[in-house]
Amino acid sequence: MKAKGVRMYGAKDIRLEEFELPEIKEDEVLLKVMSDSICMSTWKEVKLGSGHIRVPDDIADHPVIIGHEFSGVIEQVGSKWADEYKEGERFVVLPGIPDQMGAPGYSYEHFGGAVTYCIVPNDVIEKGCLLHYDGDAFYEVSVSEPMYCIIGGYMANYHTKPETHEHFIGAKEGGNIAILGGCGPMGLGAISYALAMENKPKMVVVTEINDDRINRAREVISEEDAKARGVELHYVNTAKMDDEVKELMDLTGGEGYHDVFVYAPVKAIAETGNKILAFDGCMNLFAGPADSGFSADMNLYDCHYRNTKLLGSSGGIKADLLEALDLIAKKEVNPAVMITHVGGIDSIVDTTLRLPEIPGGKKLTYTQFEMPLTAIDDFRKLGETDPLFAKLADACDKNQGLWNKEAEEMLLDHFGV
Template sequence: MNHSPSTIPLTMQAVRLHGAGVENIQVDTLPVPEPNANQVLARVDAAGVCTSILKLVEQGSAHTFINGWDLVKHPVILGDEGCVTVVQAGKNVASRYPVGRRYATQPAVAHPPINHRERYRNGGQGMEKVAIGYTLPGHLAEYMLVTEEAIAAECLLPLPSDDIPFFAGALCEPFSCVISAQDRHIHIQQESPTAPRVPRLGLLRGGVTVIIGAGPMGRMHAAAALRFSPRHLIVMDILAERLGWIRENLSEKARSAGTELHTVLSAEGPDLIKKVSNGHGADDIIAAVGLRKVQQESQQWLAKGGVLNLFGGLKRGEHLIELDTLRVHYDEIRLCGSSGGSPADVAEALRMVAAGEFDPGKHLDMVGSLDQFAKALELIKTQTVEGKIVLYPQIRPTDLERVNAWTRRDEAGFIEARRKA
C-alpha cells in the first residue's frame, strides 16, 4: 500500500461508545478533526480489537480511565491498538511528526489530562494517566486526532522499517503489555553465600515458567517467555485446541532456546509442575486469564522465591483474593501485576518484529472492516476466536475472514482489493 497520504476527506466513520453496554456502541459519521498547533491528525491503517474494550463497555463512566466522563453527552471513539500514518501536523509539532511517517501507538498515556478536564470527576484532580481509545480519540476510526497528552508522553513510536506491515504495528501494543509484564518479575540472586544480593528483572533463566491460559495474550506470553530460556515452559489451558497452537508454533523456537516445552490441560497442571521441578514448584507463573480461582490457587504452585504475575484482571466486586502470608514470609514468594506498557515497551516490540524475533502474523486470527467491530467484540466475549482480530478502517465493508500466518503481502493484497473508492 502507498504510504503517502491522500486527500483528507471532510467526514469519517468512527466506532463510538455512547454509554455503558454493547447496545450503546455505534458506528457514527463524524467530521474529520482539524489538529491545532500542538496536535497531529493520523490516518488509521489498522486497528486491533482488544479484550480491554469489553471492560470499558461494561463499566462505562465508572471505568478508571473514563473517571466520570459522561459518555451520553460526550461519546468516545474506541480502540486502543493501532498503526497510523501522519497526514497533518500542527505547526509546533510538524518537525517531529512528518507527514507520511508511520507509527505504532502506546495507548496508556502517562500524563494528566490537558483537554476537557471539566468532563472528569473532580475536574481530573489526581489523574496521572489518560488513554487512547478511552477519553482520548481511539483507533477504531478512519482518522485519529493525536492530542497534546499523547504527544507529551511520547506515545507515537515510529516503525523502524518499511517492511513492517500495518497489522504488525497494531499488534505491537498487546505484545508491549507482555514485555512490560514479564519485566515486573524480580528474582534476587547471589553468586555465593557471601556475595551480595543482586536483583534481576525478568523471568528466571534456567527456571520453570508457567503460563496459565493459551488465549491471544497467553500465546504472546509463551512466545516472549522463550527470551529468557527457561529450563521448562509449561502452558496450561482448559481447551486442547489452544494447546495445539502452542505446540505447532513454539516447539521449534523452544528447542532453539534450550527449553523443554510442555502443554497440559489445566486440571493436570499442578502435578506437572511438581514433576518437572522435583517438587520445588514454579519460579515464574503468569496468570493470563482473569479468574479469581486461578489467582488464588496458583500461589501454592510457586517455588521458594517464585513470582506470580496477576496479568488477567478481575471484575470489580470479584477482585479480592486471599493471600497466604506464611508463603510470603517463609518462602519469600512475590505477587506482581501490570496494566499496559510504556512507549519503551512498544519500541522494544517493534525492534523484535523488525529483527524477526516476534512474528505477529502467527497471532492474528481474523481480519475485516470497521463495520465488523460489534461482531468482533462478540467473538472475543464468547471466546470463539483463538487469536487477535484486526480491522482495516480504510477498506469498504468486508466480513470478518479467518487468516493463518498473515504476512505483509497478504495484507497488501487484502487492502488493495477492498480499498474504498
C-alpha cells in the first residue's frame, strides 16, 4: 500500500514523500497514525543523521521514518496477534524499547510517527511496546511520551536514608525542587507533574530569562493552582537577578534544593544548579546536549562532604508511560500545557529542521491532512477571515487557551478524517 511520510536520508536531509509500504506479516501490526508531536530529540537526530547512536549507517539507501511521539488507531492485525489487538482500537507506542538502542522514529524503515501508516515489527510487540489506549483524544497520547520522559527524570533522582546504605527513588517528599530553564514545553510538563505526583514537594521554583515565557507558564499553571494542591510555586527571571545563586537560595531560607532539574543544556545553568543543591541534593541534567563534549564545572567537594549527586536521564520505562496515561485520564495533569502550535503532515519537514528557532512549546502535527503549522495564539486573528480558525479559537478559549478534545475533533471533522 502507499504511505506518505517524512523519511531521513542523511544529516539534515528529511523528505516528505509517498512510498510503498509492504503488506504486513502474520506477526506484525499496521497502524494508522493520526498525530505526531515533534520532539527536540528528533531535531538532534536529524542534525546528526547516521552520526546519531540510534540511526543506522545505511539510511541513504534505506531511509528511516522520523517521529516517535505518535498516536492513532490499529488498521490491520497479523494473525499471530489477532487475540490481542482489534482493528479500530487506539494505541500507545512505548518508544524506548527494552534491551536495544533502536527505536521508532530513529531506526526503522517502516516504523515511525511522521507518516500516514506504519508497521510495528514483531519484536517490538513481543517486548510489550504496543499498548492499548482507552482514551478519546489523539493529542493526549502524542504528548504522553514527553510526560513519560519527565516522570522518568523524576524517578531517576535518588536520595539517601540516614544511618543506612539504602537509597530512596524519586524526588524528596516535602522538599524543594528547582526546574531551571523550565518555561518551555517540557518544563511545563515537569511543573504539572510536580503538582500531581504522590510525593509532592513543599516548594517548586521555576527559572527562565524571558518574561513572555514566564507569563505564558503562569497563565496555564498559576501559583494559585499550585497552592490549592499544597505546593508553593515561584516563577523567577534570573536575568533580572544581581546574584542568582544567592537569591535562589534565599527563596529556600538558605536550605537549598533537594532536587534540581536542568531543562536547558547550558553550561551556566548547569553550574547554577550545582551550586544551589541542598545537603543530599540530586541534580538531573534532563536536557540532552547536542554537543558530545558538553561539560561544566561541578563542585566535587560537595559530592564528598555534602552528599550531593549528579546524574542525567533520558526517556523512561513502561511504568512511567502507564503512570503518565493514568494521570492524564484522571485529569490530574494536562499535557496540553505543552502544546502551542498545530499543523498537518506537510509542516513536519520545515518545523523539524527549524525547531529551535520557532518560539513556543510543543508542535503537534496531524498526519492525515495538510495544514500549515499555526500558533494557537494566532487562531483568533486568522478566524477573522477563516471560519474554521474562529471555531478553533472559541474551543481553545474555553480551555485556558489550550488545545483540547473539542478542537481536535473539529479539525479532524473539517478535513474529513
